[in-house]
Amino acid sequence: MERQVILFMAAIGAIILLIACGVQGKMEGLVTFLMRGLLGALGIHFVNIFLYGLGFPIGIGINLLTFLTTGILGLPGFLGLYAVGIFHLM
DSSP states (O other), X not given: XXXXXXXXXXXXXXXXXXXXXXXXXXXXXXXXXXXXXXXXXXXXXXHXXXXXXHTOOOOOOOSHHHHHHHHHHXXXXXXXXXXXXXXXXX
């Protein structure tokens, strides 16, 4: 149940952000941010599965912080998350 509440709150936050940015006329930037965040979360999911299959339990979680990191920074943020994960294993 906790996961559903978190997803609901994230959806409400995204809707509020969408409305706020739409009012200011910055819809293109918002769509870019959301696409980077969603693709980053999807990439994290598949890379975690791949690394787990190879025997490396790095396990970067998909949460609001990782969504924001990949949404704002894009590919460098994605790679940075895995760099922190590898550093954490050492």
